[in-house]
Amino acid sequence: MMRAGMVMRWAVAVIAMGGIAASPLGISPLAAQQAQQARCQPGPNALGVSRTIEVDTTGGPRFGRLQYRDHDPLQEGEVVLTFDDGPHPSFTPAILDALEEHCTKATFFVLGQRALSFPAQLREVGRRGHTVGTHTWSHANLGRSSAAQIESQIELAISAAQLTLGGPTAPFFRFPYLSDPASAQRYLQSRDIANISIDVDSHDFRTKSPSRMIANVLRGLLEKKKGIILFHDIQPSTAHGIRQMLAELKSRGYRIVHMKPKQSQSTIAEYDQRIERDRGAQSPRVAAVRPSSAPVARPAPQHAAAPPPAARARDTRDWRDTIFGRW
Numbered sequence: 001m002m003r004a005g006m007v008m009r010w011a012v013a014v015i016a017m018g019g020i021a022a023s024p025l026g027i028s029p030l031a032a033q034q035a036q037q038a039r040c041q042p043g044p045n046a047l048g049v050s051r052t053i054e055v056d057t058t059g060g061p062r063f064g065r066l067q068y069r070d071h072d073p074l075q076e077g078e079v080v081l082t083f084d085d086g087p088h089p090s091f092t093p094a095i096l097d098a099l100e101e102h103c104t105k106a107t108f109f110v111l112g113q114r115a116l117s118f119p120a121q122l123r124e125v126g127r128r129g130h131t132v133g134t135h136t137w138s139h140a141n142l143g144r145s146s147a148a149q150i151e152s153q154i155e156l157a158i159s160a161a162q163l164t165l166g167g168p169t170a171p172f173f174r175f176p177y178l179s180d181p182a183s184a185q186r187y188l189q190s191r192d193i194a195n196i197s198i199d200v201d202s203h204d205f206r207t208k209s210p211s212r213m214i215a216n217v218l219r220g221l222l223e224k225k226k227g228i229i230l231f232h233d234i235q236p237s238t239a240h241g242i243r244q245m246l247a248e249l250k251s252r253g254y255r256i257v258h259m260k261p262k263q264s265q266s267t268i269a270e271y272d273q274r275i276e277r278d279r280g281a282q283s284p285r286v287a288a289v290r291p292s293s294a295p296v297a298r299p300a301p302q303h304a305a306a307p308p309p310a311a312r313a314r315d316t317r318d319w320r321d322t323i324f325g326r327w
């Protein structure tokens with residue numbers, strides 16, 4: 001349900017975009033991001049960033065016409081790149097490198113559990129100037145969750161991601177499985193968190209083939225002409241295919257829009273404390289997480305190869321071994 005005030009606020013935000021659009025790399029409030037962006041000079045074959053949209057998240061606006069018709073800030077030919085379910089120890093760095101080769105920006109919807117498990121990778125996402133939103137603590141289907149679980153899943157992810165980043169995340173949220181019960185939508189609205197669905201699905205989780213994943217996206221874009229594209233930075237078809245995907249978008253004339261929030265995401269002290277407590281109680285890998293100001297390690301060398309067996313085994317265990325139930 002939209003409120004009139006919300007529509008007005010969005011209208012103001014859209015008008016504000018005009019000024020931002022004049023700068024191809026957008027406006028960053030952080031000096032570090034500005035320095036990073038200044039280093040990246042897109043060549044003739046790079047996508048770059050065509051436009052930055054600053055989203056006023058007051059009242060929890062909804063985007064993505066697969067589910068919602070409230071707002072559509074994109075013009076024909078414009079796409080927003082989004083990556084869900086990470087971070088992943090090797091795929092996320094490979095995707096970050098491909099994005100950087102194009103001097104372009106994306107939005108990552110991360111899981112709280114994986115933010116704590118792979119802190120260096122998440123910090124690298126932030127360091128490179130991408131938008132970091134959240135996607136629940138442990139990829140719960142909120143359509144099958146109680147009110148208390150919905151709140152915990154949303155808030156623990158926010159607290160875990162911010163603790164790991166050492167700074168605010170974007171008040172951007174994507175529902176796992178796009179399962180969006182009315183009660184959870186109301187909760188997001190009460191917290192001024194934008195609910196960002198999708199327009200085009202890569203279906204990268206259905207195939208290991210990069211070319212099939214790319215074909216899915218191009219087919220969807222042919223139909224929709226524009227849109228928010230869903231990828232997963234834990235899926236091999238995306239990790240292996242993202243370079244070619246970006247080249248195909250460039251050659252077909254699509255333009256990249258970077259969605260950024262007008263406001264920072266607030267956290268709730270109770271959930272910050274639960275994450276802090278858990279860090280001390282978990283396995284050494286989780287307990288070793290440092291809040292933020294630690295130097296950021298360079299990511300793994302850029303290639304989209306599958307992780308070595310040891311890394312794969314560790315990652316698989318982490319994926320299954322949710323600690324959410326113990327809270």
Ligand SMILES: [Zn+2]
Nearest residue numbers: 084085176177
């Ligand atoms: Zn997901």
